[in-house]
Amino acid sequence: MKVVRFSEAETYEPEKDWKRVSLCNEEAISIEHFVKPPRHASPLHDHPNDQVLVVLKGSLTIVADGDEQTLGEGDAVFIPGDEPHIVKNPLDTVSVGIDIFVPGRSFDFWRNRARH
DSSP, X not given: OOOOOGGGSOEEEEETTEEEEEEEEOSSOEEEEEEEOTTOBOOSBOOSSXXXXXXXXXXEEEEETTXXXXXXXXXXXXXXXXXXXXXXXXXXXXXXXXXXXXXXXXXXXXXXXXXX
């Protein structure tokens, strides 16, 4: 068993106020808690990992493959690996979610992207 305390977990901020906390960072699976600032949108991106995003608080809009869906609290979306997508917070308040990636990935995904 491997316990991760939220207050001691690795954190990363890909952009100002877009905060991510690594709750699990294993080769087979990774789980990240994130806070999305008001009206923020991630850049269009893709990754080889399958992704499940769960909205914990607020609302998030997912844009992928010509489709746009807005999710509320408790809703989830599956995004297959290599599918370009954007995650937006349509609200004037923060939204919070969980990202699950299979296989796992580290924050190097965003660190390496920032260098290009």
